[in-house]
Amino acid sequence: MTSLPIPPPDSSTTPDNVLPFQRVQIPRSTSATTFPNPPAIAEFPVTSTSPAPRSDEFLVESIQGEIQRLSRLAQDEVFEDGVHNELSRAIQPLLQQYGQLTVDALSDLYITRLIGPAMISEVLPWLGRTEVRDSLDRNSRFWFLVYSLRDSNASVRGEAALGLASLDDKRAIPYLQQAAASESIQLLRRRLRKAADELLS
Amino acid sequence: MALLLRKIRHKRWFVATHDLDAPLPADPLADLNTNNNNLSLWEIFPDRSNLDDVLVGLAATFDHVSNIDLAIVDTTRLSSPVPQTQMTNGRTTYAKAASYHRDFLDLTAQQIIEFADCIRRHASLEGFSEREVAALLAQAIREGRLDLSDLRPDVQTHLQKKNLL
Numbered sequence: 194m195t196s197l198p199i200p201p202p203d204s205s206t207t208p209d210n211v212l213p214f215q216r217v218q219i220p221r222s223t224s225a226t227t228f229p230n231p232p233a234i235a236e237f238p239v240t241s242t243s244p245a246p247r248s249d250e251f252l253v254e255s256i257q258g259e260i261q262r263l264s265r266l267a268q269d270e271v272f273e274d275g276v277h278n279e280l281s282r283a284i285q286p287l288l289q290q291y292g293q294l295t296v297d298a299l300s301d302l303y304i305t306r307l308i309g310p311a312m313i314s315e316v317l318p319w320l321g322r323t324e325v326r327d328s329l330d331r332n333s334r335f336w337f338l339v340y341s342l343r344d345s346n347a348s349v350r351g352e353a354a355l356g357l358a359s360l361d362d363k364r365a366i367p368y369l370q371q372a373a374a375s376e377s378i379q380l381l382r383r384r385l386r387k388a389a390d391e392l393l394s
Numbered sequence: 395m396a397l398l399l400r401k402i403r404h405k406r407w408f409v410a411t412h413d414l415d416a417p418l419p420a421d422p423l424a425d426l427n428t429n430n431n432n433l434s435l436w437e438i439f440p441d442r443s444n445l446d447d448v449l450v451g452l453a454a455t456f457d458h459v460s461n462i463d464l465a466i467v468d469t470t471r472l473s474s475p476v477p478q479t480q481m482t483n484g485r486t487t488y489a490k491a492a493s494y495h496r497d498f499l500d501l502t503a504q505q506i507i508e509f510a511d512c513i514r515r516h517a518s519l520e521g522f523s524e525r526e527v528a529a530l531l532a533q534a535i536r537e538g539r540l541d542l543s544d545l546r547p548d549v550q551t552h553l554q555k556k557n558l559l
Contacts, residue, residue, distance in 0.1 A: 271427065272403070273403070274401075274403055274456075274460045274461060274463065275452075275453065275455070275456030275458065275459075275462070276456065276457050277457040277458065281458075314405065318460075322458070322459075322524070347405070347409060348405040348406075348408065351404065351405045351408060352405060355523075355524070358523055358524065358525070359524050378409075378411070378412045379411070379412070380404055380407060380408055380411050380412075380519055381404075381408050383521070384404065387523065388523070391525060
């Protein structure tokens, strides 16, 4: 796997070979009153209307390799809220520099379970916390977080709620409300409701 | 009635609190790591009037602004013998909160497991969002109780970017 140079945390430069190319077809909300059904998980993000350019594929693979490497490094860490770790230090600059491509890399790893729920759940809040590059980046983060609300692992669902609250995107409200309504774990249901309420306020 | 607060991560307790008849899962124990067999806690007044100060004290140590998950336990719920408790200064730059810090002393592994079981059965599990934590920090700074320069750079940047100061 090719190693990927990690940009510094406050880097605002855009590499020439990274363009905001719409690799996946982003589902759109239909109206304010209709609850938009997210597309089936299999449609995201691997189904695309046009093939990704080879340079993007190469970058996504490189980012995946980097995330997998970081996951291995972080697997023995005891994560704590508010405290940086190997994964959080690296995921921010990857998101800042490569935007949607980083989300593509993460979602591929998520779907294929090449990284486990423990690591995915640590990354999800950073999708909301890290400044977005553009609307494509925002959309891909948003949909990835929305899909994660349906994960079979409770930690993933809970951290997706945190990510959506931090992303501060009101489109998440119906998804959070729906997730709360179907959530059987009371502690998690409260978190989902709180995230929805915070976006409503 | 005295209340003790432990900062935890609710994600480690989702399963543990869901089925109280099931054996205690292992993940919650990661929230009860001891140092020299002592466990760090914070005393909360029965009327909870110092809760915000403790939250600011915790958040003031953060590398970045984050949500805070808590377990608040009524000490009458602790299994006996109750662990010995000592006042110790908390590891925070927020002086007002430091005096509320406590340690459970000389804990055994069994006591940790009993405390975990007490948390899942009896604690008030409360979560404060990233937005709420940022607002508390900003309020403490505006009121002169906390100095911006006492916070880590990422926290300072977050508060400034959100125009909270």
